[in-house]
Structures are given as C-alpha cells and as structure tokens.
Amino acid sequence: MKVQVNGEPMERPAGETLAALLTALGAGSGRVATVLNDDVVPAAARATQSLSENDRVEILTFAGGG
DSSP, X not given: OXXXXXXXXXXXXXXXXXXXXXXXXXXXXXXXXXXXXXXXXXXXGTTTOBOOTTOEEEEEXXXXXX
C-alpha cells in the first residue's frame, strides 16, 4: 500500500502497524512523536494502530539544547 512518511511516498505492506513502520525505519527504540493524518498517536497505541492506503505519517524526533 502507498503511504507518505514525512512527506515522502513509500510502499508498505498492507495492514502494517505504526510500531512496525517505526521499527522498519530504525526509529522503533528512539524517543519520537508520531502523527497519523494530523492526529497524534501516543506511544502506547502504536502497536495496535494499523496503517491504511494513502495515510500520512509524520515522525518527529526530539532535539535537546538550550
């Protein structure tokens, strides 16, 4: 299925979860925020949040500093 991840088109397996996508992209163990179609998805919900055709996913990383 086709999804957009951080504005880039990507082919992913049908029914993939948000957690599986993060793992595949190497962001599964990092501290990130996830947004699916303009809605924030809490970390606890990523394992059960399935992706659908044409979903838009934003993965935001935190940067420290002062």
